[in-house]
Amino acid sequence: MARKDWGSFYVPYEQAIEELKIKLRGIRKEYRKRNEYSPIEFITGRVKELSSMLEKANKFNIPHDRLRFELEDIAGIRIMVQFVDDIWTVVELIRSRQDMTVMYEKDYVTNVKPSGYRSYHMVLKYPVYMAEGVVDILVEIQIRTLAMNFWATAEHSLNYKYKQQIPENIRQKLKLSAESAYLLDEVMMEIKDEIKDAQLLFEVKSDLVSNIMDQILLLTSLDRGREASKHQLALNKLAETGNVDELQLLLEDVSRDVKRFRHL
The missing domain is CATH 3.30.460.10 (Beta Polymerase, domain 2)
Structure with a gap:
């Protein structure tokens, strides 16, 4: 061909x-x-x-x-x-x-x-x-x-x-490492639920932070720099150590400001 x-x-x-x-x-x-x-x-x-x-x-x-x-x-x-x-x-x-x-x-x-x-x-x-x-x-x-x-x-x-x-010597080590890899999989299965919960929490927090940032940018575009800076400072404090409830409250607070200033 x-x-x-x-x-x-x-x-x-x-x-x-x-x-x-x-x-x-x-x-x-x-x-x-x-x-x-x-x-x-x-x-x-x-x-x-x-x-x-x-x-x-x-x-x-x-x-x-x-x-x-x-x-x-x-x-x-x-x-x-x-x-x-x-x-x-x-x-x-x-x-x-x-x-x-x-x-x-x-x-x-x-x-x-x-x-x-x-x-x-x-x-x-x-x-x-x-x-x-x-x-x-x-x-x-x-x-x-x-x-x-x-x-x-x-x-x-x-x-x-x-x-x-x-x-043969490498083949035997490969066989041993295959069993070790599968043992790792078995152990990880035992804590699967904990890992899934942690990953889901991370995803939820990431989405909240992203949504808050979007709202802060909207405030900036509305010439509300002072309010945007205030919310940015609050986000900076919560981004690492804040929990989901605190981030949700901040999102609601920023969204209220956006809605209020849009109608002025």
Whole structure:
């Protein structure tokens, strides 16, 4: 296949990655706008490099005209979550969507690989709307905790360095570190509720501070610099140590001033 043909081959995959990242990040935004805990921490995506794709095709004897149908990870999305049980929440969210079809799943969280690798894989059929019509492509989604991702990234780098032949002493240390990473996940699960409460409190306070700042800027635009400075000083005192109730009262106070001076 000529270079320009490979460029055309990649177009629907690149479009799929961008669309899926937007859609999945939209789920996270939905939760945040409702001041709810989001099971999605962050999302990354990539299209497989041509050299890596051809290397894998040669390894499994896949003809170039069959790549779109037989190579499932040309387009890849990785969803990072904070806690192990968030993985199952995200899996259900994806299963329930109407704009993609789950072809099959691989549970390496419950059925950990001998190397210590843990992750949940879903292979989807995703329709990409091109100028010439709809193109159905395969996309692999990997869902894992931050600890699982840290370990998997390290293993991937070592496999690349040693061409899949990691020395036994390093392999054993990797296996031990995989168990340590999973133990970390297990311990974090025990204090999950405390962490979620703390994060939600932080989000609420951040929103309040942002809203107060918006109102102070409005006062400034109304040529009410003295009142704006007074509220800014109050905010400076509360920003670090103030509680939600105190910030809410300040927001109401600033909003009253804005409303009053707007009608003068």
